[in-house]
Amino acid sequence: MSGLQTEGRGISGTLLEVTDLRTHFPTERGVVRAVDGVSFTLERGKTLGVVGESGSGKTVLSRSIMGLLSPRTTILTGSVKFAGEELLGRSAKQMRNVWGSEMAMIFQDPMTSLNPLMKIGKQITEPLKIHLDMPADEAKATAVRLMRDVRIPEPEKRLEQYPYELSGGMRQRVMIAIALACGPTMLFADEPTTALDVTVQAQILELIGEQQRDRNMSVILVTHDLGVVAGHTDEIAVMYGGRLVEKAPTTELFANMKMPYTEALLQSIPRLDQASHTRLTTIPGRPPDLVNPPKGCRFAPRCAYARDRCLEEEPTLTPAEGPGHVFACFYPVGSDEYHERKAELAQRSQTSGVAAGTGSEGGL
Ligand SMILES: Nc1ncnc2c1ncn2[C@@H]1O[C@H](COP(=O)(O)OP(=O)(O)OP(=O)(O)O)[C@@H](O)[C@H]1O
Ligand SMILES: [Mg+2]
Secondary structure, three states, rough: HHHHHHHHHOOOEEEEEEEEHHHHHHHHEEEEEEEEEEEEEEEEOOOEEEEEEOOHHHHHHHHHHHHOOOOOOOOEEEEEOOOOOEEOOHHHHHHOOOOOOOEEEEEHHHHHOOOOOOOOHHHHHHHHHHHHHOOHHHHHHHHHHHHHHHHOOHHHHHHHOEEEEEEEHHHHHHHHHHHHHHOOOOOEEEEOOOOHHHHHHHHHHHHHHHHHHHHHEEEEOOOOEHHHHHOOOOEEEEEEEEEEEEEHHHHHHHHOOOOOOHHOOOOOOOOOOOOOOOOOOOOOOOOOOOOOOEEEEEEHHHHHOOOOHHOOOOOOEOOOOOOOOOOOOOOEEEEEEEHHHHHHHHHHHHHOOOOOOOOOOOOO
């Protein structure tokens, strides 16, 4: 673990390197390929937004990287290198040194992840005592400081309260305080704000951003909120059917998105400087069956721009012109074929009165 402790604290360079990660769940219906060959890297101190339809594998990806899935029900292959060390294949016992002190997670619903029967104070001090061997007094003082950091008023009083005595926003702040307690280098935030009202959402995101800058943490932020991805990420990864289909720096992605899926998902482009809290667009048609994914591009059956090749051959991630931008599509947004099809669709909609850009078989 020494490598993690020293390398993980560096200020620049790659922190996380995921290569050909596959998370398969054997079920009665067959093997669910929830994550199916995902590769990416994340630099220290950066935020990667992960977007994609419901069921595209965002949560399973985060949990796989953190090693939170049971090896009894999951087949995990590939590689997850964190601060240069391989995490895949480690037992829960070995991972316990990493959880909390190196990687932490904020879950969507703080009510289910906080222990309802344990006082707030104990829930924050426990990891400090376990991971950092802190004596009780010091752990309590640290808990108070952490609660101040996440702007919980009257922290001394809150220490003695139970989760049900706190509002949703305060509970989420407690979750963040617990996640930050041992100074992790990497934070996973899976829809951290969906249960909260808009003003509190903005405060929590600001808080995560502030803590991230102060601590040079890397963050993986899973969200359905377009304003959040636009305003609070350095890079965006787009997932579809267990695959990563496009990734780019945030401004580059909004300016030059290549996948028709990304275009459909991020259709109502928000202002980059303002969280608009618009949900990602719902795309007509059904996500792919992860037991029997379609041949070719997994999005092709729903893509208005798909051609024969897309149904036969699967596109691999290839670099776009913009730096750090990769995408998996044969006929990307902006290509001659894309424009040709767009013109056809516009023509068709004029004659049939259907909205332009909408495919005939439940496409975009
Ligand atoms: N333990 C499991 N056994 C079988 N299938 C699973 C298991 N866990 C997740 N899945 C399946 O894996 C796929 C990906 O699920 P995941 O929860 O990662 O989606 P998601 O992108 O996080 O969706 P959402 O936006 O709704 O949170 C889904 O089809 C889900 O049903
Ligand atoms: Mg999820």
